[in-house]
Amino acid sequence: VWKYSCFQGSALIAPGIYVLSTYNQTRNSMPRPSNPALEDVLGVQYPVLDHGYITLIDYMGNDDEIVRAARASISAGQKISDTKSLIRHLVKNRHTSPIEQVQMKFQVKMPIFIARQWVRHRTAKLSEFSGRYSKFECEFYVPTLDAIKAQSKVNKQGSDGELPEETKIKAQETLALNSAEAFDAYVGLIESGIARETARELLPVNMYTTMIWTMDLHNLLHFINLRMDSHAQYEIQKYAVVLAKFVYIGFPLLWEAFEDFTYGALTLSRLDIVALRLIGDFHGEKFSEECKTKVEEVFKNVSRSELNEFFEKLCLITGYMVDGQTKQG
Numbered sequence: 001v002w003k004y005s006c007f008q009g010s011a012l013i014a015p016g017i018y019v020l021s022t023y024n025q026t027r028n029s030m031p032r033p034s035n036p037a038l039e040d041v042l043g044v045q046y047p048v049l050d051h052g053y054i055t056l057i058d059y060m061g062n063d064d065e066i067v068r069a070a071r072a073s074i075s076a077g078q079k080i081s082d083t084k085s086l087i088r089h090l091v092k093n094r095h096t097s098p099i100e101q102v103q104m105k106f107q108v109k110m111p112i113f114i115a116r117q118w119v120r121h122r123t124a125k126l127s128e129f130s131g132r133y134s135k136f137e138c139e140f141y142v143p144t145l146d147a148i149k150a151q152s153k154v155n156k157q158g159s160d161g162e163l164p165e166e167t168k169i170k171a172q173e174t175l176a177l178n179s180a181e182a183f184d185a186y187v188g189l190i191e192s193g194i195a196r197e198t199a200r201e202l203l204p205v206n207m208y209t210t211m212i213w214t215m216d217l218h219n220l221l222h223f224i225n226l227r228m229d230s231h232a233q234y235e236i237q238k239y240a241v242v243l244a245k246f247v248y249i250g251f252p253l254l255w256e257a258f259e260d261f262t263y264g265a266l267t268l269s270r271l272d273i274v275a276l277r278l279i280g281d282f283h284g285e286k287f288s289e290e291c292k293t294k295v296e297e298v299f300k301n302v303s304r305s306e307l308n309e310f311f312e313k314l315c316l317i318t319g320y321m322v323d324g325q326t327k328q329g
């Protein structure tokens with residue numbers, strides 16, 4: 001029996017003890033869905049960057065659970081597809097709600113500048129370490145020499161191109177020194193009685209923070225799609241790859257469909273299609289200057305980056321590069 005709480009006047013009366021009795025109820029045999037592949041990695045700390053990690057704390061479901069949620073919309077007796085076909089159908093047609101029924105919960109340790117990007121994914125639930133409540137550990141992200149690149153000239157948000165070794169070493173030393181000095185000053189303020197919430201104001205954004213982060217699978221794949229992409233910052237790509245591995249081992253059919261219809265797929269704009277048709281008229285001839293000029297004409301009213309992206313797609317599909325060389329995509 002349920003005992004319901006009720007309003008008396010404007011006051012909510014404490015409901016007492018709720019009892020959900022099994023007496024006289026029908027019980028279906030329904031064991032908790034398990035996922036042996038995820039059970040194996042539960043609690044394992046997977047290192048990312050110099051001090052970061054991702055640990056799977058809990059999960060809900062498996063590929064079959066996505067399908068069970070999808071079948072909620074089918075009445076008994078209707079023809080049903082097998083698990084793989086149905087999952088591919090869901091991903092291909094963006095029928096996303098059954099994929100949202102499954103969740104994963106992680107503990108993640110990351111530099112604060114990555115956390116700033118991470119928390120933009122609003123569909124997650126998260127609880128983060130509090131620098132007001134507790135003192136930070138002296139842990140800072142210092143990139144390896146490989147991860148230190150020049151400012152990109154093409155992508156204003158990105159880095160691209162090599163720098164002399166000594167420039168990278170100097171950058172690494174500056175980051176490490178600045179971080180250590182900031183932390184010393186932070187400790188000094190705390191020891192002088194300043195509140196933690198004020199002392200932390202001088203800490204740099206390469207300081208590590210920790211959060212518990214729960215995401216449904218549809219939005220986790222959305223995160224992975226955006227953050228594993230080459231346009232995302234190198235450091236968050238590293239985290240996205242580890243998250244992707246969890247999905248890959250725990251939900252292999254969903255991952256395969258995601259790779260086929262989303263991550264490995266290309267979107268063609270209307271202008272891309274016009275340009276492709278135009279190239280088709282050249283019947284596989286060498287990509288001539290005349291053809292290139294015609295394609296440029298198609299994109300003349302939009303940003304140059306759209307034209308460049310079209311050529312990238314063309315290269316990916318055909319292995320053909322605009323300068324006349326060929327390359328396998």
Ligand SMILES: Cc1cc2nc3c(=O)[nH]c(=O)nc-3n(C[C@H](O)[C@H](O)[C@H](O)COP(=O)(O)OP(=O)(O)OC[C@H]3O[C@@H](n4cnc5c(N)ncnc54)[C@H](O)[C@@H]3O)c2cc1C
Nearest residue numbers: 117120121122123124157219222223226227229231232233
């Ligand atoms: C390479 C890259 C560069 C970026 N650069 C910048 C930048 O310079 N500045 C900046 O501010 N951000 C930047 N971002 C962050 C980006 O704009 C998004 O905030 C972030 O990627 C989260 O995406 P999302 O909103 O789709 O995800 P989520 O917040 O997880 O939302 C998932 C989906 O749910 C829906 N949704 C969620 N909340 C709402 C809502 N309130 N109303 C309507 N629909 C909602 C949307 O369909 C959304 O796509 C960048 C992201 C990337 C990947």
